[in-house]
Amino acid sequence: MTKRNFLLGKGERLVEDVAGVRGGAPKSHPYTFSEAKERIAPMLARVVRGIDQLPDAACPDNRAVATVTLNPEYIAKSYFPERLLESVGLEPIGSRPRRIKPQKRSKGREPEETITTELFVAGSRDAFRAWRSALPRWGEEVKGADELPTIEQVAAPTPRDKIKGRLPKTGETVFEIVLHTDAGTGSNGIIPLFREYLEEIGIDQALGRRFSAGGLCFVELEAPVELVDEIATFTPVRALRQMPSLRMLRPTFRSSRVPMENIVLPTVGPVDPKIRVAIFDGGMPKNHPIGKWVKPIDPPGIGGTIPDLQKHGVGVSSAFLFGHIDPANPVPRPYAAVDHYRVLDTAPKQNPHELYEVLSRIDQVLVEKHYHFINLSIGPRLPIEDDDVHAWTAVLDDRLSAGTTLATIAVGNDGDGPAKGGFNRIQVPSDCVNALAVGSCDSPETPWQRSGYSSVGPGRSPGVVKPDFVEFGGCLQRPFIVVSETPAAAFEATEGTSFSAPSVLRLGAGVRAHFGDSLDILAIRALLIHTAEPSEHPAEDVGRGRVARSVQDIVLCDDDTVRVVYQGKITPTRYIRAPIPMPSGTVPGKVTITATLCYPTGVDPHHPGNYTRAGLEPTFRPHDQKRKDPNQVHADSKSFFGKTQSGLMEDELRRDAWKWENCLHTRVTFMGKTLRNPVLDIHYNARLGGRNFSPKEDLPYALVVSVHAKHLGDLYDKIIRKYARQLEALRPVVEIPVTT
Template sequence: MAKINFLLGKGERLTEDVKVISGGGPKAAPYTFSEAKSRLQPMLLQVAEKIADLPDDACPNDYAVATITLNPEYIAKSYHPAELLRAVGLEAVGSKPRQVIPAKRSKGREPENALTTELFVYGKRQAFRKWATEFSGWSEYQDGAAQIVEIEEISFPEPSGKIKDFEDDGNKIVFEVVLHMNEAISESFQLANFRKYLNTLNINPGFERRFYAGGLCFLEIETSAVLAEQVAEYSLIRVMRKMPELRLLRPTIRSAGTEKRVSINLPEVGPVDANIKVAIFDGGIPPDHELCEWATPYEYPGMLPASDELLAHGVGVTSAFLFGHIDPKSALSQPYSYVDHYRVLDDTPGQNPYELYEVLNRIENILTTNRYEFINLSLGPCVPIDDDEVHAWTAVLDAYLADGETLATIAVGNDGEGDPLIRANRVQVPSDCVNAIAVGACDVPDANWQRAPYSSVGPGRSPGLIKPDLVDFGGSIQRPFLTLDHIDGSKLTPTGGTSFSSPATLRLGAGVRAHFGNSLNALAIKTLLIHSAERADLPMFEVGWGRIARQLDDIVVCEDHVMRVVFQGSINASKYVRVPIPLPPGVLSGMVNIKATLCYATDVDPHHPGNYTRSGLEVTFRPNKDTRRKVNKGENEPMHAISKTFFGNASKAAQTEDELRRDAWKWENCVHAVNKFRGSSLNEPVFDIHYNARAEGHNDTKNQQLQYALVITVEAPKVTDLYDQVVRRYATQLEQLQPVIDIPLKVRRP
């Protein structure tokens, strides 16, 4: 049998902690203290006056909310105005990104449009009044006062500005209301206060279904458009919007239902690994369907009978996970695992204005009582993602996925042909989850692929810019995606959409797990899927990191001149870990390609969408251990080798915090790049990884660990035994990841 060079594992054994000294000099402020006082005094007085004019019932326990917009030069987590807020008796309860042209920039530079942060601050009306009346006498030496130079604007959130656009058709409207309330405060007294306020408007809400995420409470209320602005006067309301409809990602290609169906023989064996736990949330499977050989259907008691449309979608999605796109000329592949299929849809989407929360409630209940390694969603709110607000679906799912133990794929939606001027073609909620893989569709399963026109496009929110993460074949008019028919499971039906490319992508992830067992965790499998994606000369906002690998070989097998290694490690907050790139000793011949992908799961702050991820890993690449900067007279020898850019197009050392936020790399929880080097320029190259931790947009000093997965591939065409040389050099540290079962790796994915 020919030698097979399997993926190398245990890369984390090569890592070590290092100390890196960083930091700069004092920061030049755009405003002097006296300038800041003069600018902010009239704003403060106006805010205090508007808050005082609010109805008492709209200010529960006399609390109100205002906004503070930071100058764009002060959006780094280290500049959070905590001392100022503490001094005036206020608390930051949320934020959102905002574009502003500041009145001034530091060092005499011309003001320009820039990204900044708008904070929602919460406190007693008396605290706002006291701050406004005493502010004129402030000295820059009193507690917190020096931070006023960081503020660009103080304002009052008008009720009309809290309401997202909706059409008033004269009927009552079900609104989704988002409040500044964490679960403990809400359940103890604030929810009762809000109910009491609504009662004064003759609105009697049920609040049976509510969701908490970070510092937000998501509720549904029904009222008329006439009363909407009065509801929005309630000081703790962050945003109101008409409840979106639920989207079942209906096929983009519809069968006429009368044409002859192609018959196919189903496998007569169980799955490759019966122990993998997979869940699909969709429209249901008939209990006597042929798929039930590998799929177990579940549904909530008391649900309406499933419609033909729901069952067709549920069977198609589950078929795509079990078999991928089916080639009628080839035998069906053995499924990689069993799957639990949960019917979470009660009726055809769009019939019930309360269905969105009903479905999310079902999904949340299932996830909190069952632990799954792989999940897929090909449904969600029928609404493109919003840069300013995080939806309940995204917040709930990201919180569940934050431990990195579950690989989730979510379809991005089939609205890619929507109006780009109003961003109606943008990826849809909840595919903006940073801890999931957002999957789009391409038009063919083989060469010369493009984004399928219907596949929704990015970018995602920042952080989380790269959405979709990946694409896979989803079908087209000329070449439909083939699944088992929902009525006769021995026949095939043509269909198409991101509903099917998403579970097909999850299928490959489950295949990696089935073949390699527990040697690769869910985070490592996600990293490998992105790392091995096939790039094309297409915009990233259309196809993300690329099309997923066509076969398992592309992920887990190396040619003789290629080395691929997986690191599954952890890092402590504020610390640095040095990750060496395994190479043979001596000088490498010719040109060398290095590809690296770093992923981690992270806790999130949904009430701070611009600072959504709580963890950031900054990576510094040092290609040559002997290349150091020149030492000036009186300086000590540099501790570390000179760094070069690896992830990103410009040197991060030269970027401001604003520029880092613009390109979104600092807090992205997945980065990927390929770079070419002369072999002679590489001398014990390393990545230094630094863990930045933040909470609610400012420094988080808790002692905590973050799990990460890093995959590195080195390709040296002129070093024909590169793989073997690396294996010999690191024989006591790296391990070849051998499959736990014998499989025909050369069989291409259908």
């Protein structure tokens, strides 16, 4: 029998607790207390004048919303001006990233434009007036006064500040309204207040279609466009836009039937019937040839089927079951069966209410049932924005925050749209941080590149590396082959990220089918990212590269390579040490270490710049005997994650935003002689709304580390022998060939 080097599991047995090290120089401030007071006083006076001019009905319970922009040197959670805001009776209810050029920087440095945080704060109009009146008399002994220099600007948003995108000039329009829901009202409390205000300006709406996520409530509202300024005057309104249409990720060329004789589909069931998979799409015809593996489900109350949408649904299901079909080879056996939920019942753009209807159907399923894998090749026709999170993203990220479901989401087919204005950017909800965003490349072989239609990154920070990777999705010269929607088995040529996304999900299901519970869902996600083929293409185009070609590429190692999976949990504020398996003695030549760290996270959609609540901060220590100071407890650290994070912009690197990315991946090469018992020390940070936070729950994580030493042809065997009592080779639970 041919020798097979399977990846190694139980890496968590090597992990141990370690004492953390914290330090840092005293903080230098751009402004003195006197300077800060002098700067802010006139700004606060303008804010009070602005909110005093608002209609009483626009300020529910006499409360108003203003913005407080932090100096860029104070955006870390430890500098959050919590005591200052509390002392003046204001409550932070959200934030967003904002690019500014501050008036001053510390240490006399020249100011430059950079990203900072703009806080939304709410309080009574009396609280704003009292702060304005008291500020000139403040001394440094006043509670929270020492935080005054953290503030760069204070302002009151205008209605026009809240309106997003273009609106029709006249007529009834369906809007999406984003409302702040502070602790005083909550999502259930803000709706009656908003309804009362709308009645005062002549709009009678039930506001029944809505979603709450974090500190936001997303509301569908049908109203005359002429009243848009008055609607946006309601102070809890954060954003207002015309309701986006639902996108169908259709082929950019007209798909065509591929005449094939004697098409033979597999005759057996799935490899693992216990795997639970859901696809949300356009439905399946009755008695279809792939019905052996697909269970069609119609949610209650859904309308009739649309043939074009059903055709799309069949293609997406086919891509999950079989991947790209090569007509020259037998159609492969599916790894898992699938529940296909028909969530579409209206042709796109014909029903302005459909976007929330479809999300409601999807959300209902995710609340009531648990699936190991889900795929979405649908979503709003809306490029993502850096300063706002959409309802689809917020709701899905919340449902996926446990990390027990692997979701693939197509990034969209507008990659050939105008770059100016971001119209070619990945589309909602592929900006979910708890899901895999999948783009398309033009070939399953080498060479390959991004398909021209595949929408591009970057994503929002955190979640900046989007797409996560690409998979073959077809092109005009080489289409993606799926089973057609016709009653007789036939093939169809098509293209689109609609098909690359479920093709990736199929690969993940293949790993699960062969290795069962020995790899949890989070580890499978980490492995898919870890084994993506690197390339020279920009990260904005292809993320971390093209996904592995087969299950074998993920689970098998060459003799000069070892791949180890660590699956565990970490307690808040805890430091753990994960040793990187190395053979005894010095390794000759160069050694390449590849590492991927993934973890699920709760999210704060009302704080897009501080969206993720959990942050794992890894520190790499390559040599356990190297110390710059003989008195230091831990060995010297070396850059590993962080600056090597592909796709991060200079702004993100400068403010250490990578520490809040819930998927870190890097590949670094060292000389073997510089490595001795290398480790990754991992610290768990937590935040809530951009502030310090200590959750009670442990955080699950998956770490995958590969070591490649091309001058050590028996590296795998050496590691197996050295760690025989700790690491285990993971072997398939299903005794069939590992194939795609």
